[in-house]
Amino acid sequence: MNGLVILIPAAICLGLLALVTFLWSLKTGQYDDLKGASERILDDEAPIRRTDRK
Amino acid sequence: MPASAIMATSGTIAAEPVSDDAEALLALSRAAGPTARQIEFAVPDAYCVTCINAIETGLGRLPQVVSARVNLSQRWVRVVFAPEKGSVLDLPRAIRASGYRTHALDPVADGRQDQALHELIRCMAVAGFAAGNIMLFSVSIWSGADAATRDMFHWISALIALPAIAYAGRPFFRSAFAALRVGRTNMDVPTSIGVVLATLLSLWETVHSGAHAYFDASTMLLFFLLVGRTFDHLMREKARGAIANLARLTPRGATRWLADGTTAYVPAEDITPGMLLLLRAGERVPVDCRIVEGSGDVDLSIVTGESMAVAVAPGASLAAGAINLGAVLKVEAERTASESFLSQMAMLMETAEASRTAHRRIADRAASIYAPAVHASALLTLLGWGLLVGDWHAAMLNAVAVLIITCPCALALAVPIVHAVAAGRLFRNGIMMRDGTALERAAAVTDIVFDKTGTLTIGAVRYIGQASGDPAMLPIAASLAWHSQHPLAVALSATAPPAPLLVEEIRETAGQGMEARADGATWRLGSAPFCGGADGDGDDRGAGPEICLGRNGAVVAVFRFADAIRPDAVSAVAELDQGGKGVRILSGDGPQAVRAAAEALGIWGHAARLSPEAKLADLQAEAAAGRRVMMVGDGINDAPALRAAHVSMAPSSASDIGRSAADFVFTNGRLASVPFVLGIARRADRLVRENLVLAIGYNALALPLAVTGHVTPLVAAVAMSTSSILVVANALRLNFGTDLVRREEPVPAIITAEAVRS
Numbered sequence: 001m002n003g004l005v006i007l008i009p010a011a012i013c014l015g016l017l018a019l020v021t022f023l024w025s026l027k028t029g030q031y032d033d034l035k036g037a038s039e040r041i042l043d044d045e046a047p048i049r050r051t052d053r054k
Numbered sequence: 055m056p057a058s059a060i061m062a063t064s065g066t067i068a069a070e071p072v073s074d075d076a077e078a079l080l081a082l083s084r085a086a087g088p089t090a091r092q093i094e095f096a097v098p099d100a101y102c103v104t105c106i107n108a109i110e111t112g113l114g115r116l117p118q119v120v121s122a123r124v125n126l127s128q129r130w131v132r133v134v135f136a137p138e139k140g141s142v143l144d145l146p147r148a149i150r151a152s153g154y155r156t157h158a159l160d161p162v163a164d165g166r167q168d169q170a171l172h173e174l175i176r177c178m179a180v181a182g183f184a185a186g187n188i189m190l191f192s193v194s195i196w197s198g199a200d201a202a203t204r205d206m207f208h209w210i211s212a213l214i215a216l217p218a219i220a221y222a223g224r225p226f227f228r229s230a231f232a233a234l235r236v237g238r239t240n241m242d243v244p245t246s247i248g249v250v251l252a253t254l255l256s257l258w259e260t261v262h263s264g265a266h267a268y269f270d271a272s273t274m275l276l277f278f279l280l281v282g283r284t285f286d287h288l289m290r291e292k293a294r295g296a297i298a299n300l301a302r303l304t305p306r307g308a309t310r311w312l313a314d315g316t317t318a319y320v321p322a323e324d325i326t327p328g329m330l331l332l333l334r335a336g337e338r339v340p341v342d343c344r345i346v347e348g349s350g351d352v353d354l355s356i357v358t359g360e361s362m363a364v365a366v367a368p369g370a371s372l373a374a375g376a377i378n379l380g381a382v383l384k385v386e387a388e389r390t391a392s393e394s395f396l397s398q399m400a401m402l403m404e405t406a407e408a409s410r411t412a413h414r415r416i417a418d419r420a421a422s423i424y425a426p427a428v429h430a431s432a433l434l435t436l437l438g439w440g441l442l443v444g445d446w447h448a449a450m451l452n453a454v455a456v457l458i459i460t461c462p463c464a465l466a467l468a469v470p471i472v473h474a475v476a477a478g479r480l481f482r483n484g485i486m487m488r489d490g491t492a493l494e495r496a497a498a499v500t501d502i503v504f505d506k507t508g509t510l511t512i513g514a515v516r517y518i519g520q521a522s523g524d525p526a527m528l529p530i531a532a533s534l535a536w537h538s539q540h541p542l543a544v545a546l547s548a549t550a551p552p553a554p555l556l557v558e559e560i561r562e563t564a565g566q567g568m569e570a571r572a573d574g575a576t577w578r579l580g581s582a583p584f585c586g587g588a589d590g591d592g593d594d595r596g597a598g599p600e601i602c603l604g605r606n607g608a609v610v611a612v613f614r615f616a617d618a619i620r621p622d623a624v625s626a627v628a629e630l631d632q633g634g635k636g637v638r639i640l641s642g643d644g645p646q647a648v649r650a651a652a653e654a655l656g657i658w659g660h661a662a663r664l665s666p667e668a669k670l671a672d673l674q675a676e677a678a679a680g681r682r683v684m685m686v687g688d689g690i691n692d693a694p695a696l697r698a699a700h701v702s703m704a705p706s707s708a709s710d711i712g713r714s715a716a717d718f719v720f721t722n723g724r725l726a727s728v729p730f731v732l733g734i735a736r737r738a739d740r741l742v743r744e745n746l747v748l749a750i751g752y753n754a755l756a757l758p759l760a761v762t763g764h765v766t767p768l769v770a771a772v773a774m775s776t777s778s779i780l781v782v783a784n785a786l787r788l789n790f791g792t793d794l795v796r797r798e799e800p801v802p803a804i805i806t807a808e809a810v811r812s
Contacts, residue, residue, distance in 0.1 A: 004203075008210065012187060019183040026175060036126030039103040 077319050078307055079142045082158045083135075090120050092134045093142070094159040095149060100129055105154070112152035116144050130159055171287055177222040178280040184218030185273040189771075192270040196768045201263070208260040208267045215269040219253055222276050225283065240418050241466045244425040248457045249275060255454045266451065271458050271770045278778050279466055286470040289477035290489060308332070308340040311384065322391045333383040339376045342394045345369060347384035351540055353377040356689045356709045357395065359642025361507040361617040362515070362599050363541050375690045375709060379541060381562075395690070402666060402694035403715060415491050417469040420746055424465065432456040435761045448763060455765040459756045464777035468745035471785040476738040483794045484722030485731060492717035494742075495701040496735035498682045502630055502728065503673065503695075505687030506641035506651050507617065509705060510725070513688070515541050516618040517549040521600060523611025531603045531613060534560075534568050534579040542601050542615055543568070543579070567601070578604040585609050617647065619654055626725035627655045633729065636681075640669050642691050669695040686728055688712050703728060722794065730794055741788055745781045752777040 025031070083093035097109060106124045109131055113122035118140030124131045133145055149156040191207040199207060223246070230242040249272045256267035307321040311330040322340045325331070330346065333339065339352075351363040357375045366372065372385065374394040391397065432453045439449030473490035480487050487493065504510050520528060532550035535543035537560050560570045567580010578585045585604025603611040630637050638659035641648045648662035661672070673695050676683045685692070685699030688708035696702035696715040704716035705723065713719055720727035756773050759765050765773075 004206075011190065012210075012214070015183055015187050019179060022179050023176060026172065026179070031175075033125040033127045036106065036124060039106060039126055043103045043107060 076141055076143050078321065079145070079158055080137065081321075083142070086134050089138065090134050090136050091142075092132060093145070094130045094132050095146060095156045096130050096159050097124065097149065097154050097156055098129050099154050100124060100126060100131075108152040109149055109154060112148045113145065116140060116148055118142075118144070131156075171284075171291055174225065174280060174284045174287055177225060178277065178284050180218050181222035181273055181277040181280050184214050184222070185270065185277045187214055188270045188273055192767065192771070204265075205260070205263050208256075208269075211267060211269040212257055212260050215253065215273050216257075218273055219249060219276065222273075222280060223249055226276070226279065239422055239425050241421040244421070244428055244457075244460075245275070245279060245466060247429070248272075248460075251454055252458050255450065259451075266767050268454065268458055268767050268770065271767060271774060274771065275458075275774065278774075282467040282470045282474075285474040286490070289474045289481070289487075308337075309334070325387050325391055327387050327389060329387045331385050331387060333378045333385055335378060335382065337378055339372045339374050339378065339385075341374050341387050341391050342371065342389040343374075343385040343387045344371050345383055346386050348381050350381035350383065351379045353379050353541070355507045355513050356712075357691060359505060359507045359689050359691055361511060361513065361643050361647055399666060399690055399693050399711060402670060403697040403711075415469075416494055416742060416746075417466075420465065420469075424750070428457065428460045431460070431757065431761070438761075439763070452760065452763045452765075455763070455770065456757065456760040458770050459760040459765055459773055460753045464749035464752060464774075464781045465746065467778055468749050468781050468785075469742050471782050472738050472741045472745060472788065475785045475788045476734055479789055480718075480731065480734060483727070483730060484720055484724075485727050486719045486721065488717050488719075492701055493735045493738050495682075495717070496684065496731055497739035499635065499684045499701060499732060499735075500681050501636040501638070501676065501683045503638050503640050503676075503683055503685050503687075503699070504657075505685075505689060505692045506639055506648055507643050508688040508707060509686055510623050510639065510651055510655065511617040511619050513617070513707065515545045515599065515615040517545050518614050518616045521612040521614050523603065523609075527603050527611035528613070530572075530577065531579055531601075531611065534570055534577060534603075537570075538562055538568050538579075542599060545615055546601070546613060575605050576607075578602075578607075582609060582612075617651075619651060620723070620725050623725045624655055626728055627657060629726070629729040630732075631656070633732070635732075640664055640672055640695070642666075642669075642689070666691040666694050670698050673698045684728070684732070686725075687716075703731065724794060726794055733791075734788070737788060737791075741785055745784055748780055748784065749777060752780070 079093065080091070083091040086092035097105070100106065100109060106126065109124050110122050113119050113131070113133060116135075118135045118137065120134040120136060122131055122133045131149065135142065135145065146156050146158070188211045191211050195204050195207055226242045226246050226249070229240065230246040233240045233243060252268040252272045256269050256272070258264075259267050307319055308325065309317045309332040310320040310325075311332055312318055317332055320329070320331075325341050331340070331343065345366055345368050347368060349365070349367040352366050352372060353363050354360045354373070354376050356377075357373050363379055366383075371388065374391075435456050436449045436453035439452055440446045443449070470490065473493055476493055477487045477490075507513050528550045532547050535546040538544070560568060562568050563580070563584070566584040567578055569576065569578050571577070580601060582602045585602040586607035587602055587604070587609035600612050600614045602609045603613070627637055636659070637657050638661075639648060639652050639657055640661050641651075642664055643662060645662035648660050652658070652660040661668075664672070669692065673683055673685060677698070677700065682700040685696050685702040686704070687696055687702070688704050690709045690711050692704075693709070693711045693715045696704065696712060701718075702716045703718040703720065704712045706713070706719055706721040707723075708716070708719070718727075718731055720731075752773070756765070759769070
């Protein structure tokens with residue numbers, strides 16, 4: 001029973017953390033251009049372009 | 055407009071009207087920070103990292119650009135720029151300079167759609183989180199957690215489930231509420247009732263330390279349903295984005311002549327009758343107008359279905375939507391945009407829509423039978439247990455168990471998942487589907503009606519051969535033709551390599567032809583009289599247009615042209631014929647051209663010179679006779695018919711209004727898309743019915759268990775997920791089968807003079 005007191009909140013918090021991370025990534029537009037992201041990784045010319053700022 | 059601008063245009067037809075104007079672009083942009091503005095441009099040709107690089111660096115070089123980012127999935131580039139540092143006009147110029155076609159996107163329609171999708175994904179994430187975590191506790195309970203621990207687990211589950219259901223259930227509650235308010239029922243009604251009742255009962259059980267709580271079932275149900283709905287939405291979103299990305303054809307405005315001889319941009323809505331406008335080569339006519347100055351050729355193919363360019367002179371009237379092919383025209387507006395031809399078509403479309411036989415979605419039809427049946431059996435279970443056994447607590451539990459086990463999870467997934475898979479399959483084959491009901495309607499099609507120009511044919515003339523003269527004349531004619539933008543000249547110059555001939559002193563006489571001096575002789579390319587021959591010289595069978603080449607006032611060669619039939623039209627029509635569908639042509643073009651096309655394709659039923667109203671009336675008569683007609687067309691004149699037909703299809707080259715009226719748009723340029731869509735629709739229809747039978751059969755099996763009180767939360771969870779997986783797996787079968795082959799067939803079928811005579 002003692003173990004549960006720590007483990008259950010820990011499990012739920014981790015789950016919540018994942019949920020919040022997902023919602024954050026959604027909000028910052030990380031899924032808006034999946035095809036573009038997979039192509040951009042091939043581009044070694046301009047690592048951080050000035051124009052990349054959001 | 056100086057005459058040099060007319061001559062300076064290059065040898066290709068400007069396929070896209072390049073009528074950017076700073077004010078029009080600024081109107082499309084919106085504020086992004088104190089001094090910056092943001093705008094999106096479609097870049098339909100971008101497909102790889104090189105394209106991204108080229109476009110972004112091209113834009114990044116401009117001083118006014120703050121940031122530019124290409125979205126490769128949606129094929130657009132979002133540019134944030136500072137208007138005071140440079141003109142907004144430089145942005146599309148920079149993109150074009152990088153080698154990509156582009157046009158500004160209207161942000162209003164896109165933004166709202168994005169929000170709906172984001173809401174669905176957020177709801178899905180929350181429901182998924184809740185379902186996963188609650189399932190952890192449920193598994194512990196099922197494996198034998200005892201009284202105190204079980205209560206605690208129930209309480210924690212309730213703590214997670216209640217806010218999650220309140221948040222993630224909103225799309226369903228909203229839609230169910232909207233349906234109930236107008237006295238109808240849809241799939242979301244039994245879903246919402248099931249979820250809400252199961253949650254309330256579980257809460258009551260939790261408070262009273264009961265043994266069974268269904269929090270896992272209700273959150274999992276929501277999660278599954280949201281997955282199905284998100285897929286459905288994504289597919290439609292993709293199709294809509296792709297359609298929006300096709301070049302915009304309707305002009306948003308025009309260049310106006312001011313009294314002092316300068317020009318200014320005026321939006322289409324602000325054009326009033328009497329205003330003097332300037333029409334450059336390649337531009338579309340914004341409103342119905344009359345030519346004041348200049349003469350040349352206009353392309354009416356999208357307006358009337360006429361396949362050949364029509365020569366116009368001062369005094370002639372032009373309908374909105376026609377393209378000016380050659381010289382610069384000065385025109386006077388005769389009507390406002392809202393009274394023009396385009397708007398008349400829009401009004402016809404509305405009446406057509408009203409007369410269309412109402413189609414009820416198969417899912418709604420199923421729901422209207424299913425929901426009352428489920429609710430009746432739950433009520434009977436409650437009354438049965440309460441009155442016969444006398445245990446109202448057990449009665450309540452079992453009634454909710456009935457609701458949960460019959461909750462149309464699989465049933466609600468059964469239809470959208472098939473449609474989503476079908477839409478994905480069609481999309482990969484270059485066909486966009488507007489919504490799922492189009493697929494249901496296409497499955498019932500008995501007849502197909504084609505428009506001719508631009509649908510069965512490519513809508514552009516092709517050179518088919520030399521009627522008379524020395525074959526050596528062809529390169530000479532081609533080198534002359536290279537300097538003109540007339541469609542026949544463009545077709546000719548595309549056929550033969552220009553001769554290494556020193557052409558000098560080129561002059562183009564609008565509506566007549568070209569004249570040039572070369573090798574000491576005067577060459578003329580154009581109509582027979584212009585080249586020195588009699589009218590109708592060479593070929594008088596009227597198979598198609600022709601141009602003559604004249605040397606020093608005598609015709610030396612005649613070249614013939616025809617509107618080429620799409621390469622796979624013959625096989626597509628044959629396939630439809632074999633499938634037992636009636637095929638007909640309804641065209642606005644002349645009888646001769648229509649008959650030639652019909653005979654080349656083996657189509658018996660055809661009608662020519664039809665007005666938009668006549669096409670509409672024809673389709674309405676067919677519908678009244680109980681036939682389910684698919685209309686395939688592209689023109690503005692087809693739009694009302696497209697809307698009136700049971701289901702409709704348009705090529706991506708269609709007019710804006712035609713594309714937006716059609717249920718399917720094919721971008722692959724192949725008529726084989728028509729039988730392909732019908733085939734997919736038929737299979738999808740069968741799969742939907744199979745899925746409904748599967749889901750209902752599964753529920754029917756589980757129902758006696760629930761009524762007799764043998765359904766524990768564990769059984770409910772297992773039953774629900776297996777039936778959903780079954781339905782999804784069945785839908786995925788739609789991906790089997792051959793795709794459209796993406797290669798051009800070697801020899802294009804061409805309407806020839808022989809076909810006309812035979």
